[in-house]
Amino acid sequence: MLKAESPKKFDLVVIGGGPGGYVASIRAAQLGWKVACVEKEPVLGGTCLRVGCIPSKALLESSERFVEAREDLAAHGIKVGGVELDLARMMKRKDEIVRVLTLGIDALFKKNKVVRVRGQGRLAGGGKVIVEGEGEAVDLAARHILIASGSRSASLPGVVVDHDRIATSTEALAYPGVPQHLVVIGAGAIGLELGSVWSRLGAKVTVLEYLDRILPGMDAEIASEALKSFKRQRLAFRLGARVRGARAEGSGCVVEVEGTSPVECDRVLVAVGRVPCTEGLGLESAGVKTDANGRIVVDERFATSVEGVYAIGDVIGGAMLAHKAEEEGIACVERLVTGFGHVDYQAVPNVVYTQPEVASVGRTEEELRETGVGYKKGVFPYRANGRARCLGHTEGMVKVLADAKTDRILGVHILGARAGDLVAEAAVAVAFSSSSEDVARACHAHPTLAELLKEAALAVDGRAIHA
Ligand code: NAD
Numbered sequence: 001m002l003k004a005e006s007p008k009k010f011d012l013v014v015i016g017g018g019p020g021g022y023v024a025s026i027r028a029a030q031l032g033w034k035v036a037c038v039e040k041e042p043v044l045g046g047t048c049l050r051v052g053c054i055p056s057k058a059l060l061e062s063s064e065r066f067v068e069a070r071e072d073l074a075a076h077g078i079k080v081g082g083v084e085l086d087l088a089r090m091m092k093r094k095d096e097i098v099r100v101l102t103l104g105i106d107a108l109f110k111k112n113k114v115v116r117v118r119g120q121g122r123l124a125g126g127g128k129v130i131v132e133g134e135g136e137a138v139d140l141a142a143r144h145i146l147i148a149s150g151s152r153s154a155s156l157p158g159v160v161v162d163h164d165r166i167a168t169s170t171e172a173l174a175y176p177g178v179p180q181h182l183v184v185i186g187a188g189a190i191g192l193e194l195g196s197v198w199s200r201l202g203a204k205v206t207v208l209e210y211l212d213r214i215l216p217g218m219d220a221e222i223a224s225e226a227l228k229s230f231k232r233q234r235l236a237f238r239l240g241a242r243v244r245g246a247r248a249e250g251s252g253c254v255v256e257v258e259g260t261s262p263v264e265c266d267r268v269l270v271a272v273g274r275v276p277c278t279e280g281l282g283l284e285s286a287g288v289k290t291d292a293n294g295r296i297v298v299d300e301r302f303a304t305s306v307e308g309v310y311a312i313g314d315v316i317g318g319a320m321l322a323h324k325a326e327e328e329g330i331a332c333v334e335r336l337v338t339g340f341g342h343v344d345y346q347a348v349p350n351v352v353y354t355q356p357e358v359a360s361v362g363r364t365e366e367e368l369r370e371t372g373v374g375y376k377k378g379v380f381p382y383r384a385n386g387r388a389r390c391l392g393h394t395e396g397m398v399k400v401l402a403d404a405k406t407d408r409i410l411g412v413h414i415l416g417a418r419a420g421d422l423v424a425e426a427a428v429a430v431a432f433s434s435s436s437e438d439v440a441r442a443c444h445a446h447p448t449l450a451e452l453l454k455e456a457a458l459a460v461d462g463r464a465i466h467a
Contacts, residue, residue, distance in 0.1 A: 013142035015121040018046020020313030021148030024329030029112035038121035058094035063200035123286035151274040151314035158245030181265040187214035191271035219413040347431035351420035359419035362411030374404030378459030386447040393417030407435035
């Protein structure tokens with residue numbers, strides 16, 4: 001925390017203490033810079049740690065265990081009786097995970113001598129940031145300013161969010177009880193992850209999606225297989241359903257869908273994307289340009305239209321992912337300090353933590369077809385992998401797309417257990433321009449799920465061994 005006697009001149013002032021901002025702060029400090037990080041929330045970690053990635057993963061894990069204990073352990077020869085949900089305990093565990101991790105960032109700041117400043121940061125021109133919090137405003141002088149203010153849930157016209165019955169992911173991470181009927185608007189990562197949690201815990205869940213598919217942007221074949229699996233898990237889907245409005249009525253809610261009858265439920269989760277947080281930053285008066293979607297415009301150095309002011313993460317263009325923000329924060333800072341630093345966006349993976357998980361890196365089949373790139377395809381099913389059988393997770397597949405001429409891996413798409421972990425090897429392969437032959441010839445331990453990628457790489461050349 002900044003104390004009265006603390007220095008107020010910094011090499012770098014970062015606005016935002018989420019994964020983009022706190023990682024950039026630490027990296028700049030490692031490189032010898034004097035850094036301050038401004039955060040308006042009482043804890044560091046941003047949306048990801050406080051009300052996003054981490055608490056949702058905690059609940060996904062717990063709810064998966066609940067289903068496993070009730071339905072799946074019998075197949076292992078384990079008899080379990082009287083399995084009951086203790087939602088309060090589940091929520092407490094989630095909160096404790098968040099608490100420990102956010103405190104961990106404080107410890108990292110201390111270790112790296114990053115000064116944490118509590119309050120809302122605003123550009124005041126001439127390399128100055130004014131921080132307004134509960135007490136007196138603090139002026140910070142910065143040689144460089146990095147905006148990493150993140151994003152917030154997008155709203156939908158006609159949908160009156162009351163943060164109770166009609167709410168966003170923040171509230172859906174802390175419902176006091178299991179809804180009877182939860183309507184989820186939007187079949188993206190948030191809708192599917194939180195829809196899965198509450199469905200597993202006993203809610204009837206209906207997902208309303210405007211498009212004729214789920215998971216826009218992901219490989220279509222993988223998304224279509226994922227949809228079949230989610231339906232088998234009792235999640236109900238209405239695709240091509242455009243929500244026109246939602247309101248609380250009586251003791252429930254009514255959701256209006258274009259062209260069909262309204263849907264009644266007791267809770268609504270609005271998960272139709274996110275928008276950049278740019279309010280209160282003083283962007284306009286400072287002359288920082290934003291695009292038509294409200295995102296800050298930056299060049300390849302993450303420099304904004306104002307000299308000395310940079311931006312990264314959800315507040316600029318591209319995928320709204322914590323790890324993309326982290327990469328950008330590091331690249332931006334390293335470039336400022338050393339002259340080198342860049343992000344290989346083709347190698348940024350994307351993971352949805354449902355069961356089965358969905359993970360991808362590189363280009364989809366649709367993108368390759370649209371751009372006329374010749375490709376070869378290798379697919380390997382989970383059911384043919386020994387470890388997957390032992391785990392009892394035989395749903396899904398790994399798909400490798402390689403350049404038809406050079407064999408360079410262009411994309412890897414995975415549906416199945418631990419896909420989010422498996423995609424790491426694929427990301428390294430894409431980052432190092434590996435061929436499918438490279439991956440196929442690398443020895444993978446047996447029996448592991450990792451062999452799925454090796455076999456899919458072998459399948460590119462029609463020589464998978466186990467299928
Ligand atoms: P999203 O953009 O991924 O999906 C929103 C969905 O809502 C789309 O499919 C869209 O067609 C649909 N939609 C929009 N308007 C609609 C309407 N009127 N009626 C019905 N459907 C409508 O958004 P999200 O799931 O809210 O996620 C927001 C961001 O956060 C994304 O960038 C996502 O990548 C990121 N995120 C990532 C993860 C992860 O990596 N696991 C988890 C959560 C969020």
